[in-house]
Amino acid sequence: MFLINDLITLLAANLILSQALGTSTIFIAAGSKKNLVGTACVITLFTTIGSAAAYFVDKALPSSVSDMRLLFYTIIIGILYILLLTIFYYVGRSYFEDFRKYIHVSAFNCAVMGTLFTINQRAAMDSSLFELGGYVSAGFEAGIGFIIAAIILTAAYRKLNSSKVPAAFRGFPAMLVYLGIISMAVYSLK
């Protein structure tokens, strides 16, 4: 029962299905199992570590200069981007060529940046969430949410791209409508 409750909470708080964050990235992820694993892992790394760093930015940044938050978040993601590329280059050189495209795709996109801003917004509304642990777990949850949404899309990917779908709607248009229907189902869970 707890598991079902957790799953429902994860779905209802899903940033892709409820806020359309990272929709174009999920289309890349859903293309193949390899893409799904690669993109999902890197996005989760970015959202989790990025959220931890965002906590310190939010703590230090006075509300009078809140418009500069984007600049600081961009610096965080930029540093993470370089760090991940460097780590993968030295640690897993054999995987590097395959894996770096996922890092490039995941660094600056709505899924990662949107997660940081959403967590900041939630913490501003509920001060109990304004702690390092809360930020990290919310970032990790967002990554898991991305994986769930990507799996849901992967399940229908072939059918939505098959020749049975009218040419004009084949691929992206059909996937958007499909995500809309899933999003409608998630909306009813709220």
Added chain:
Amino acid sequence: MNSRRKNLLGGILHDNIVLSGLMVISPVIICGDTLRNALALIYAFSAITFLSVLISSFVPKKLPYTAKVIIYALISAAVYIPVKLAAKEFYPDSIERIGIYYPLLAVNSLIVFQTEAKFFKMKKLDMMISLIFCIIGFDAVMLITGFLRELFAYGTINSKIVDVNTLINGLSQPFGGFIFLGLMCGVYRFIRSFVSKNDRQIRSEASVSDK
């Protein structure tokens, strides 16, 4: 000549960034439910994208790809600040409604990735023309989406009540945005294939008459 023209003007129909490239779609899905939001987003997107790409074009091309991408993102994040301050004067209500999607416009893929893949391979003047048409392409989609969703979701146009018999409340929700954009993409593709089929037919008829 034709392919050059296609490259420059393609941003509106042939290579529309939203309907063909699926870039910057989250603000369209979530915030494109009223004309006012659409106008606020159009202002922000146009100003941030144009200025950021223009300034980014002066970044040395010899730098490594990763460094350039980070610099482009930093430039757009810096451009975002004055644009947001000005928006507080012009669109105070919409800013609140748009929320986190406002800063997200600044890290859109058109600025961060397309600059390197498309714009910076062109001459400066060509780049600017192509960029302006890409922006107009986004603006057109945003306007149509905002107008139609507001009309059918709330029965209003720019907050003025209109006599509409059928209201679909779901169109104002994120799922309505997804479905609406999916349908719009399908219609766009149909029109695009129809136009290119017509073009091919005219060209083949012209080549026959030349012979």
